[in-house]
Amino acid sequence: MTPDEFAYTAGFVKERSGLVLTRDKGYLLENRLMPVLRTHNLKSFSDLVARLRNGESALHAATIDAMMSKDTAFFRDWKPFVHFRTVVLPNLAVARGIKKSFRILCAGVSTGQEAYSLAMCVRDAPALEGWSVEIAGLDISASALKIADDACYSQFDIQRGLPIRTLLQHFTKEDDYWRLDPSLRALVKLQAWNVLDEMFPLGRFDVVLCRNVLVYLDLQTKLDVLQKLSRLLVDDGVLYLGLNETITGVSGNFRAVDADAGIYAAHRGTHPSALSLATKIETQRKTRRLFSTGALFRFASGAAFSQRRRLSSSRFRQLRFRAGHSRGPTRFRYSFRRRWPSPASCAACK
Numbered sequence: 001m002t003p004d005e006f007a008y009t010a011g012f013v014k015e016r017s018g019l020v021l022t023r024d025k026g027y028l029l030e031n032r033l034m035p036v037l038r039t040h041n042l043k044s045f046s047d048l049v050a051r052l053r054n055g056e057s058a059l060h061a062a063t064i065d066a067m068m069s070k071d072t073a074f075f076r077d078w079k080p081f082v083h084f085r086t087v088v089l090p091n092l093a094v095a096r097g098i099k100k101s102f103r104i105l106c107a108g109v110s111t112g113q114e115a116y117s118l119a120m121c122v123r124d125a126p127a128l129e130g131w132s133v134e135i136a137g138l139d140i141s142a143s144a145l146k147i148a149d150d151a152c153y154s155q156f157d158i159q160r161g162l163p164i165r166t167l168l169q170h171f172t173k174e175d176d177y178w179r180l181d182p183s184l185r186a187l188v189k190l191q192a193w194n195v196l197d198e199m200f201p202l203g204r205f206d207v208v209l210c211r212n213v214l215v216y217l218d219l220q221t222k223l224d225v226l227q228k229l230s231r232l233l234v235d236d237g238v239l240y241l242g243l244n245e246t247i248t249g250v251s252g253n254f255r256a257v258d259a260d261a262g263i264y265a266a267h268r269g270t271h272p273s274a275l276s277l278a279t280k281i282e283t284q285r286k287t288r289r290l291f292s293t294g295a296l297f298r299f300a301s302g303a304a305f306s307q308r309r310r311l312s313s314s315r316f317r318q319l320r321f322r323a324g325h326s327r328g329p330t331r332f333r334y335s336f337r338r339r340w341p342s343p344a345s346c347a348a349c350k
């Protein structure tokens with residue numbers, strides 16, 4: 001491939017998918033495009049580039065598809081799935097308890113293992129029985145989506161990350177392949193979509209995964225995609241990225257919960273980030289308590305110190321009780337211990 005042909009093809013791939021190919025990736029380009037040459041009976045890369053320039057749409061799609069790295073696995077990297085199962089799902093069971101539904105987006109779902117791993121976590125959560133759960137899987141690659149749609153995996157795919165108990169629980173053997181339980185398959189809706197395009201028609205999501213997709217993009221494209229993903233997420237939503245895709249200091253739309261595991265919470269000025277679905281429920285309870293008692297503290301202390309003379313003694317006793325000065329619920333007394341003077345030293349109480 002000549003430098004001019006490389007420059008044209010790399011520019012074309014970047015414009016259509018965001019993938020950045022530097023000059024040292026010439027070998028990658030040639031390796032991945034070789035099957036396209038064979039399938040379309042092209043004699044050389046020059047032929048391919050000439051027909052790309054001519055705007056042959058079938059060849060455009062085949063070139064982009066061939067250039068995508070589709071590597072994936074069930075429960076890939078494990079830690080994000082432990083977080084999803086042990087923190088996010090219990091939080092959703094509480095926070096969405098009234099509407100009993102939530103939505104998850106897998107952007108760059110590849111051959112489906114990531115989305116089906118989530119579906120297995122959802123199915124194994126007894127608290128979510130009877131809930132309406134939608135997992136949307138998007139990818140730019142038609143060949144990857146075809147495999148995801150079939151949901152039938154080789155022994156090699158299965159061996160990468162799927163525990164044997166989970167395999168036997170959710171798959172049935174078909175010759176040399178393993179087919180996913182159709183009821184789990186039905187939880188996942190697959191769609192051809194480019195993450196560079198607007199995504200608002202998809203609606204909003206409680207959880208978004210965009211793992212091992214941004215790593216191939218340049219900084220500006222990454223920021224654009226993150227901006228789009230942030231608009232898709234609900235205020236207390238969770239974003240999962242790949243382990244090597246840290247965005248700390250890159251995007252103000254997300255707050256790292258565990259950057260090493262690629263776990264981020266949507267960061268909104270108006271929403272207390274500790275109340276995110278990504279935060280353990282005990283931490284959320286503490287935060288809620290601090291918020292409510294903090295407001296009570298300001299109200300009660302202002303009332304007690306500046307308006308004591310104007311308050312009836314029973315009202316004042318009530319305020320002291322509620323703020324933890326006299327006997328009352330332990331949680332209030334605990335939260336005020338440091339800030340509120342002890343009844344013995346408090347001028348208002350003497």
Ligand SMILES: C[S@@+](CC[C@H](N)C(=O)[O-])C[C@H]1O[C@@H](n2cnc3c(N)ncnc32)[C@H](O)[C@@H]1O
Pocket residue numbers: 016017018068069070071072073076107108109110111114138139140141144193194195196210211212213242
């Ligand atoms: C390395 S795989 C990651 C799969 C899965 N998310 C995981 O972490 O195991 C990256 C996937 O992102 C898809 N992808 C890359 N660029 C994309 C784009 N602009 N729009 C949609 N999908 C894209 C590729 O086709 C590929 O299937």
